[in-house]
Amino acid sequence: MFHRKHGVQGMSDSDDLFIREDPIFVNKELLEISHLPDEGRIVGRDEEIGQLANAVNPAIFGQSPSNVLIYGKTGTGKSLCAKYVSRRLVGTAEEEGVDAVFAYVDCAQDTTETQAVQTIASSVNTEETEIYIPDKGISTATYYKRLWRILDQEYDVTLIILDEIDKLEDDAILMQLSRAGEAGKVTDCKIGVMGISNKIKYKDRMDERVKSSLCEREFVFPPYNAGQLNEIMAARNDAFRNGVLEDAVIPRAAALAAREHGDARKAIDILRYAGEIAQAKGAETVREEFVVQARERAEVDRFRELIRGSTPHSRYVLQALTVLSLEHNPEGAYSDAADETDGFRTTRVYDVYEQICRQEGADTLSLRRVRDLLKEHAFLDILEQSRHSGGSAEGSYTEHTLLEDPEVVRDVLAETVS
DNA sequence: CGTCCACAGGAACTACGGGAAC
DNA sequence: GTTCCCGTAGTTCCTGTGGACG
Numbered sequence: 001m002f003h004r005k006h007g008v009q010g011m012s013d014s015d016d017l018f019i020r021e022d023p024i025f026v027n028k029e030l031l032e033i034s035h036l037p038d039e040g041r042i043v044g045r046d047e048e049i050g051q052l053a054n055a056v057n058p059a060i061f062g063q064s065p066s067n068v069l070i071y072g073k074t075g076t077g078k079s080l081c082a083k084y085v086s087r088r089l090v091g092t093a094e095e096e097g098v099d100a101v102f103a104y105v106d107c108a109q110d111t112t113e114t115q116a117v118q119t120i121a122s123s124v125n126t127e128e129t130e131i132y133i134p135d136k137g138i139s140t141a142t143y144y145k146r147l148w149r150i151l152d153q154e155y156d157v158t159l160i161i162l163d164e165i166d167k168l169e170d171d172a173i174l175m176q177l178s179r180a181g182e183a184g185k186v187t188d189c190k191i192g193v194m195g196i197s198n199k200i201k202y203k204d205r206m207d208e209r210v211k212s213s214l215c216e217r218e219f220v221f222p223p224y225n226a227g228q229l230n231e232i233m234a235a236r237n238d239a240f241r242n243g244v245l246e247d248a249v250i251p252r253a254a255a256l257a258a259r260e261h262g263d264a265r266k267a268i269d270i271l272r273y274a275g276e277i278a279q280a281k282g283a284e285t286v287r288e289e290f291v292v293q294a295r296e297r298a299e300v301d302r303f304r305e306l307i308r309g310s311t312p313h314s315r316y317v318l319q320a321l322t323v324l325s326l327e328h329n330p331e332g333a334y335s336d337a338a339d340e341t342d343g344f345r346t347t348r349v350y351d352v353y354e355q356i357c358r359q360e361g362a363d364t365l366s367l368r369r370v371r372d373l374l375k376e377h378a379f380l381d382i383l384e385q386s387r388h389s390g391g392s393a394e395g396s397y398t399e400h401t402l403l404e405d406p407e408v409v410r411d412v413l414a415e416t417v418s
Numbered sequence: 419c420g421t422c423c424a425c426a427g428g429a430a431c432t433a434c435g436g437g438a439a440c
Numbered sequence: 441g442t443t444c445c446c447g448t449a450g451t452t453c454c455t456g457t458g459g460a461c462g
Binding site for chain 1: 423424425426427436437438439
């Protein structure tokens, strides 16, 4: 911290460029996504937490915890509860004289087996082991070897949380983890895995052997209802200065979020944005009307985050589909396309994509590659793919439908291209 | 009925960057 | 310094699919 007194010397208060005292927020961290609420702030998940705790309970005696698979839509508190239970477990185990740790892996970040093992190993590593876990540069097998050694040396039991497990490119790591004990790789440490997925279908594409070992216990987290969302936000209202939040704000935000799949994260985002909008407008209170604008902004932000870091060509492909969507279905033309699914087949998207590449002066990628890019977007729920058969002279083909609002996509793409 | 069209998607391969280990 | 290994972004080649058409 620097001495602000020095910096503003000789200036009158009205000249200040920056606001010194936030008129809206007092503790904004409460509204950050990464913020982990403490006990008593987790709403409406008592039962789930109890069951989860029950599944991993043996760990506090140094015995094998059950492996768990948690399903639920985004923002239903899956990661939150998993972390919470794990943290409590480690604490309780310690009281029992058992060395326990948990490692949290966000598989959306670490999509390959190697990266995931690396994250686990480096997060459970301690100074005492004198084992070095480099960021990259060594083989997957080496990471495993070092991980096993750390676990054997330091711990009696380990809990590994694999969040967004469906983003993992294959289940090799699950195989390794579930068989580590049997194969004699690890002798002194029990391993438990908590898998978290928001795709129910995930289980179907799992290897049969992995499935039987990983899915000892399964839980489904239901979406929050409006009442619970209300409570969740109310529990965080001390992020705001006293009396700044108008009464209708939280119920309104809760209602909006409840309608959109009961996503608590979105609800909190909306609340934060509403506050920021109030701030930007210099309003003294957060008014209900800001909530609607906040939702809009949350939407745009989420999408921007989604395509952040994507390659130019990946964007061109998206742009192509957006152009098609816009010209085919301009401004709320609702009735004229009632019989069509307003999806566009791959080759059509590819044609437009080629045009865009010409405009941008870029070489075009192969059709094969574009198919993969489209598939990647589908995976991120930016668009939806559907298989069809029939037509003029075809067997099967795929149609792509933009799930996001085309105008939002267009605007975000336009702003980031430059 | 066979063939062909126009697409889907798997597999193998290339090229390049970057770090670790020996 | 050389050899290994991984990640990313692509390409090329190939096999499959299923209705239309001669």
